[in-house]
Amino acid sequence: MSNPTIQPRFHHGIAVHHHVGALHLSVDLNLTAPWTVLFGPSGSGKSSILRAACGLLSKRDISFTRTDLRLGSIEPLQNATLYTPPHRRGIRLAPQNPSLFPHLTVRQNIAFAHKAQPGPGSPGEQDHREELIANAITLFRLTPLLDRRPADLSGGERQRVSMARAFAAPHCRLMLLDEPFTGIDRTLRDELLPNLRHGLLARGIPAISVTHSVEEAFQLQAEVVLIRDGKVEDQGDVSQVLARERERLLENVNSLR
């Protein structure tokens, strides 16, 4: 069921080599699709890969550290002598837990990144920032919720605000989404997904998401990376990777008989 639409080629990726507790993450992703989906069982290290890319793994929790970002050239983000802090990486994350700022309204949450960063240098930059916020509000259909506080939102609404907030952040070089559509009903998800994909493509931003939904991967025409025990087990077109995974599962079942 792969979509034959020709998609633009990206050349991006992340390399993450860390010991996180008992898990040894060793992942070197060379990606060419605009959207990549990380699949894998719980505890395989998918979320840790995203957190490492953002620089959020605490120094206390990790040893043997190396994180590189590949956007054209290779840019070291973290190693024995270097640590680029999260706010200087230009990597945005919509986390699994929406983590909305409870003292701010939905509108203020979405505009947070603009307020948090140095003011726009030119009127053009200011217009661009306002356009990003307006686009995020429209894309995630948040107009009726703008003046509400997070405590007054449902789980799915919080998830949408979290994605809109990451989407609206300026100077984004890579978008990471950790199970972004959890709690959002299927119909709405089917409407939001293509718009989000299109919105990121229009800005030339590649995306990597973690999901357990096969449907989502197909809908995004994503490149799929299968992660197991902190390593890449398989990588490629969604239909091929999932077909191989199905064969593996069947072999396992047959061997048990």
Added chain:
Amino acid sequence: MDSTSILLTLRLAATTTAILLAFATPLAWWIANGRSVTRRIAQAAVALPLVLPPTVLGLYLLVGLGPLTSLGRAIIRIIGHPLAFTFTGLVMGSVLFSLPFAVQPLVAGFSAVDRNLIDTARVLGASPLTVFRRIIAPLSRAAFLASAVLTFTHTVGEFGVVLMLGGDIPGVTRTLSIALYDQVQEANYAAANRAALWLVGLSFLALLLLYARSSPYQESDLV
């Protein structure tokens, strides 16, 4: 009723509170953000005035700031007189004695801020200072209020350190609690009663402010 003592007490409490809030905020943030031995030692040192008799601290300050120590001699060289028995000396003693009352609520408040909110703000491009200003400080409003109120009320009611370090100089170091003690010594119970009522009133009002303005954000909102 000695209005000078009331004004002096309020001035001492306000000055101590202002100095301590400025000093305790970065200290509490540092203590709340790590588990190192150095931080635990600092936390224990900060809490020391809670368990020490105030007269012990007063004695150390009196001797330490006097001409018998090199620090005391340096201070005398710079300002021309010892710090003991002056308002500045009193402020210094109050700051040290009320330190745990300023730091502990802030450490508790900062520690209660959800780490995920801080991480999310950083990933959205906020520098550590911006994260503190826009996320941690507004979410710790109740802690700041508690810190200010406890420091203020504790300074208002201070006795041991004030007596040891400040002596009992009218208009300079005679605070309400010292005035109350003097009046009891002189068997002037009516005046003592008025001073006591002032202390009860000030303390009650400060605590009422603390409890009336509880945080509008419940922990369950921090999602």
